[in-house]
Amino acid sequence: MKNPWTTLTTKPQYQNPWIQVVEHDVLRPNGKPGIYGVVRFKNLAIGVIPIHADGTTVLVGQYRYPLEAYSWEIPEGGGLLAVDPLDSAKRELVEETGLSAGRWHPFLELHLSNSVSDERAINYLAWDLTEGVARPDDTEQLQIRRVPFAEAVRMAMAGEITDAMAVAGLIKAQLLLDRGELPEDLLKILRK
Secondary structure, eight states, rough: OOOOOEEEEEEEEESSSSSSEEEEEEETTTTTTTEEEEEEEEEEEEEEEETTTEEEEEEEEEETTTTTTTEEEEEEEETTTTSHHHHHHHHHHHHHHOOEEEEEEEEEESSSSSTOOOOEEEEEEEEEEEOOOOOOOTTOOOOEEEEHHHHHHHHHHHOOOOHHHHHHHOOOOOHHHTTOSSOHHHHHHHOO
């Protein structure tokens, strides 16, 4: 579809290593002048749902500064735009959980808060796991919780998990499981 917005000027207002805030003078779709603020992300959001051989998954708990609240999530973080998203997912999984995976399946792409930002996310399922040592960033104080996959989905449905990437990922993974549309070896693990 044709873009109904006309950008007149663009002014960067703020930036740090992770984001840039840009203000646009625009003509709205109705032709009237206005402004539009956009948060441009310098990283790709990456989420991973690790699946152990017994059908359990790993949730990561941490305090989220912007929300002033504790949050249970799937392992997730950022990856540089110039880096293969799978490489970023592998790094993030090891950093937060100490897990490495022999098998990977990308299954969900999202635009997060697309009315104010260009942040894009990719979620992966990971299995054939090997335990290792977690190496969280110095900004992270994490708790790890291993639960049955069905329990993680229940938590998302009940509002106990509210992180967008985690909720969307868990629900889509459950739908793909119900339809039999996951890799065969992963289906066998999750259907035990």
